[in-house]
Amino acid sequence: MGGMSSPVTPAPVAKKVPQERTHHGDTFVDDYEWLRDKSNPEVIAHLEAENAYTASRTEHLGPLREAIFGEIKSRTQETDLSVPSRMGRWWYYSRSFEGKQYGVHCRCPIDAPDDWTPPVLSAEVDIPGEQVLIDGNELAEGHDFFALGAMSVTLDGTLLAYSVDTEGDERYTLRFANLDTGEAIADEITGTAPGATWSVDNRHVFYLTVDESWRPDTVWRHELGTDRSADVQVFHEPDERFWVGFGSTRSEKYLTIWIGSKITSEIRYLESSDPEGEFTVVWPREEGVEYGIEHAVVGGEDRFLILHNGVVDGVKAENFTLVDTPVADPTDRRTLIPHRANVRLEEVDAFAGHLVLGYRRDALTRLAVWPLTESGYGELRELEFDEELYSVGAGSNPEWESPLLRMGYTSFITPSRIFDYEIASGALLLRKEQPVLGGYDPADYEQHRDWAVAADGTRIPISIVQRRGTTAPAPLLLYGYGSYESSIDPGFSVARLSLLDRGMVFAVAHVRGGGEMGRHWYDTGKMLSKKNTFTDFVSCARHLVDTGRTTPQRMIADGGSAGGLLMGAVANLAPDLFAGILANVPFVDPLTSILDPSLPLTVIEWDEWGNPLADKDVYDYMRSYSPYENVGAHDYPAILAITSINDTRVLYVEPAKWVAKLRDTKTGDSPLLLKTEMSAGHGGVSGRYEKWREVAFEYAWVLDTAGACA
Incomplete structure (x- = not known):
């Protein structure tokens, strides 16, 4: 390409407006802090x-x-479709079109209730019964920026909740649609965080809002057809170190509120069939203990699987351990997988007949299937692959009683592959490989x-x-x-x-x-x-x-x-x-940001970097790097x-x-x-x-x- 051409434009020189910042006896003169005011x-x-x-x-x-x-x-197949995922009476998938910036989310009906083989869809052929749920290109029209924050369908498949951000500031507007009629529903909720979760009655939806520091801190319950002013505040977290999340177990039986800092978490649950009820704490927050829960039915009993890094037999389980408990008494913990120094347990998903474990060993992701039997747990099977480097993980698996596990696989040289793993036989069925043209x-x-x-x-x-x-x-x-x-x-x-x-x-x-x-x-x-x-x-x-x-x-x-x-x-x-x-x-x-608790996310970040406001050692250390x-x-x-x-x-x-x-x-x-x-x-x-x-x-x-x- 030859050497660097002479600049037509001179390098901008920002003026200096000295501002002193003093902490712990140290004064730093900041000449450029004035650049913070973008209204200037x-x-x-x-x-x-x-x-x-x-x-x-x-x-x-x-x-x-x-x-x-x-x-x-x-090299990109611009007009393409994802592998359909089954949920209820429908196959859900997304499409991309040549010349269009954003994806289109669609569904088509399932032909037979016992059919678990996803249909092979073609971009060139009309798909019988196809219904467009979200067309990002239509929603983005007239805007320089567009992001989808939520796309959640009720269990019966009749209602859609979705949210959009057209500014790039991560504040979303939540809207609703009737999928039977295709009509928009009048309800509209502005200023939400990403995500929306329906209860199983298909009438209530839960969403989050953020505080002035962009921290998701409040859970709200909205009843469809009512004014936003009637929405109920379900939970609020005042501690600025903690974020709040909301979702449901894979079984859809329980709604969950997740509250977490960088090093501590707490989860509350409620039966989804009782959306106006009170949430119950699974494990009261304990400084330095992180945990997640999943609901499984083991031997006919509802149990919580709890992945945690608490103390077990006097030793901190830093790489996490897996226990199960009766839902009725989450303190009655039974160890399923003990802590291991060379394996970092990362997630567990529960299905009607098996569990799926995601973990990390030797700097690579791993996946294992663990069948559930009438008496409890069967023999755990790790999936094996023949590349030196790769990534593997569970994909979209909405159905509780699925006989297949949808999973994704890729490496630096292998385009993304979507497989269905047949639980009963152990067969790995390739559903799609990312096309690379040319x-x-x-x-x-x-x-x-x-x-x-x-x-x-x-x-x-x-x-x-x-x-x-x-x-x-x-x-x-x-x-x-x-x-x-x-x-x-x-x-x-x-x-x-x-x-x-x-x-x-x-x-x-x-x-x-x-x-x-x-x-x-x-x-x-x-x-x-x-x-x-x-x-x-x-x-x-x-x-x-x-x-x-x-x-x-x-x-x-x-x-x-x-x-x-x-x-x-x-x-x-x-x-x-x-x-x-x-x-x-x-x-x-980082020091200017972490010293200012009014900035977005700062207080949460203290668990990652330390608190330089309160601790001179942290201040000096951050100041040095x-x-x-x-x-x-x-x-x-x-x-x-x-x-x-x-x-x-x-x-x-x-x-x-x-x-x-x-x-x-x-x-x-x-x-x-x-x-x-x-x-x-x-x-x-x-x-x-x-x-x-x-x-x-x-x-x-x-x-x-x-x-x-x-």
């Missing part, structure tokens, strides 16, 4: 100037962006697991995927996240092929703070151990250089949100290790920061301040770019074509910065 025309003008500068510095990449966008589009052959690519060694001797897993025959040292994109126990599991990406086919290697650093290696992996990458996340990433990068896979001049680091904090920290720690850093909605000013506070006068790699004006999770002001300070402080001439979506939220732009264009923009920059597009 000067702020908008600055962001638009940054956008213009970014556009001018990347103008030469226009042909490459168009080429990548075209590749993504040409002659994609998995044999042209390879994936491997490698291990770096951290400074303290800990082995850090690295996942690597590349096109076969890629010559080392190669340009390499190293991705990391490392927070909230989130795991970056192997998954296929059509867009990523545009990197691999240009000789670029894609790698994931499974750093501490994530959940790949169990709860201990998370605990040793948070709070006062957070720096392990950053140094692990640097260790992985050094390992990839030392083993000859790449060079610092050809390696790009990539991370978003809390992974953007990782990017900012790494930029300060090891700027010489990377040619470029891509930071999406980056959490690069916060990317914004620690920008220094040294040569940084090229940086591309991308954010959204309406993001409520990581405010646009964080990358805006970071870039302003970097531009004022850093040495060298590496380009420093900020791109702000002026009508989007935390997830970025909406609509698949817009998302493809955004990916093409990022990948073109990555390839150019790594010297991989010549």
